[in-house]
């Protein structure tokens with residue numbers, strides 16, 4: 001058994017995949033690991049993230065499997081599941097070995113590695129899909145929009161991408177509470193992520209007042225949600241199924 | 255009159271929003287799907303093909319769009335509608351600016367995916383349509399809104415105004431209101447089948463023309479690119495499910511509608527022409543119609559396979575696909591590793607997604623029941639109808655009685671007998687009795703297409 005110890009980032013994991021191929025490792029005897037837990041009888045390889053190598057991997061994946069399936073792999077890698085690197089590696093290895101056509105990387109669901117990666121990918125894409133709808137911005141004094149989320153998976157990049165396209169003219173901040181991570185988008189500019197482990201930024205942001213119209217507009221929306229409900233069809237159970245309680249923590253209308 | 259005008263002027267935006275949301279809430283369609291549009295750095299908004307749900311109301315329905323009427327000061331007198339002229343209810347009218355501001359401020363905060371603007375008839379149909387047009391024009395040009403817009407086309411309005419509006423919006427709909435012309439005559443004396451179908455046809459033609467032009471010049475303006483939809487009220491008039499399903503099928507085929515929505519009748523007015531609904535709105539019936547609608551659109555079923563004159567109502571205990579399956583045992587069992595995609599789709603418990611996955615996965619391996627579970631097939635329903643490499647999961651019988659017993663719950667069988675009685679027979683009962691059965695998982699499966 002050979003274990004590639006990778007840094008927990010797209011770059012780290014893609015470099016790991018590169019190294020495994022460079023070394024002609026046998027996929028059945030190879031593991032990509034994100035932790036440092038010692039393993040008996042295994043050959044250890046420390047992987048240093050390498051931008052050029054990971055770019056090559058990305059290009060290969062896109063060319064061989066297509067954009068959509070490449071995105072599927074990225075989603076899987078954003079999962080919080082510890083086995084994500086290994087599942088993606090297994091999936092890529094079987095895809096290359098079987099020389100699957102573009103768009104068919106995840107076909108072979110009877111393979112446990114593929115099934116695992118597919119499930120992780122679906123799970124992440126479902127969560128980011130949900131947040132694209134359930135996330136709520138508040139307007140701060142000065143017009144900056146600010147939202148808090150608490151996702152299980154690392155979906156912030158996907159969510160930022162979505163809102164950057166939607167609100168090119170807005171300055172906005174999205175804060176992942178669990179990861180203490182800010183996504184920052186500048187009006188007519190780009191976006192990036194900022195780690196805030198010391199809590200300096202969040203204290204600053206929380207200290208800013210809401211804009212003068214914020215209370216009124218959020219109240220209008222609460223009224224709207226309340227009024228749109230058809231009493232004769234009340235169905236809180238269905239509501240809870242469609243909008244699980246844990247999303248509601250930061251939602252204006254609840 | 256003066257007094258009325260001034261008192262109306264003093265309504266705040268908040269009061270108007272409450273009145274005109276309440277007046278719009280029985281409209282069903284709240285979807286924002288069907289259009290993919292990238293952002294534009296000079297505007298606010300984009301559109302996502304799959305649509306996005308932003309919230310869910312207390313009735314479990316999705317909130318995706320700011321769904322409001324422009325006005326409820328309606329000159330018509332439709333008997334099923336709370337805004338009918340003869341009702342004494344608070345009245346209000348939004349100004350175009352108010353609608354634009356609400357839309358923009360809600361959208362920026364990610365409360366909504368866009369605007370769904372409908373209206374009562376103010377003055378006359380053309381005037382109403384013109385006001386809608388002006389509002390949307392303002393929203394797109396001055397407010398630079400690039401998100402999703404759905405508006406109603408008002409029957410009887412001048413064709414030119416409808417056309418101009420169509421170039422600004424993503425979806426248009428004309429409400430069929432009631433399934434048949436007879437129903438319309440009784441309950442909506444100011445509306446006529448013909449004046450409803452005319453704009454429907456106009457929009458259909460507009461969509462075709464625009465598609466041709468876009469194919470020629472990429473930048474040609476797009477007309478209603480998210481397609482056209484309609485809705486009808488179920489249970490206010492005596493049509494049976496068979497008639498309703500045929501109407502829907504006709505609309506899909508002849509008018510190429512994107513969606514037909516069904517709305518269980520909620521009785522808000524007392525009127526001798528309206529049915530008594532002691533059990534509340536016919537929700538199970540609405541649910542079955544949606545399931546059948548799904549079968550028409552994605553599963554290759556025809557209306558005549560699901561119902562006919564001698565069986566004009568859906569089975570209360572089985573969903574339309576199970577019901578079809580137990581009456582067509584000659585099609586089964588279906589062999590998972592060989593059957594064509596179309597046959598897989600006919601198996602209860604296999605939805606569009608899992609059928610696709612089966613076809614993809616079996617290229618690399620022979621699938622087992624274990625694999626089917628992983629793929630997402632609802633095994634406890636599918637197992638009666640399929641084999642994997644020639645074997646059934648465990649010994650079962652391909653017999654109607656046996657299957658009905660296994661596909662339904664004991665409580666329902668005791669209540670209705672094992673022959674799956676229809677609505678007609680149970681009209682004495684309360685539809686609400688079933689509401690427990692159709693909640694959560696079934697509803698969700700309709701949404702995801704896993705019937």
Ligand code: SF4
Pocket residue numbers: 328329330331332335336337338339373374375
């Ligand atoms: S036209 Fe009929 S259905 Fe529409 S608002 Fe007026 S009364 Fe109601």
